[in-house]
Amino acid sequence: TQLLEQSPQFLSIQEGENLTVYCNSSSVFSSLQWYRQEPGEGPVLLVTVVTGGEVKKLKRLTFQFGDARKDSSLHITAAQPGDTGLYLCAGGLKTSYDKVIFGPGTSLSVIP
């Protein structure tokens, strides 16, 4: 059973376009992280959201946590080739602070 789902799975866009990636679950998470991973490298933490309805901005990236803490979105404005990578959402379970559940990822390609 996939606790976290992401959509779309693959996304190829032109430089300058906007995009939104979604992370959904039927479970409630104590926190949710977004990571970006480039080929052959480890995931890099972008943001953590913990409060329902929370919105965080990181330059051209806007992250939102759903009111019920079951879903999240990542919006990128004016995408650049450097944004290319695998975007992973990961949720923290209240039952274990040691463990996170990863979504399947969204592979983004930004074409110059």
Added chain:
Amino acid sequence: DTEVTQTPKHLVMGMTNKKSLKCEQHMGHRAMYWYKQKAKKPPELMFVYSYEKLSINESVPSRFSPECPNSSLLNLHLHALQPEDSALYLCASSQEGLRENYNEQFFGPGTRLTVL
């Protein structure tokens, strides 16, 4: 120092070889993790060490043997692997127990393992 380091970067081994992967962090984090990642897939949790003790083993085959010599080091000993074990092996650490950090994990660059 906010970095997790892993060695080697690449490893090629035969099915009868014994090798070890190494991971090090100097952020004072108390939890360390091993993940396995196949291409275009999310990381799969293998092991978690909390305060140098094994806290989670996700039913990993015994040909993978983790070791945590101290709070900064994490090893993964490999023996009699199969070709399907070829993958990117990632180490991560987190500041366990501090509410404000929640489940944030910091990953190393990974070891690309090929089993022939």
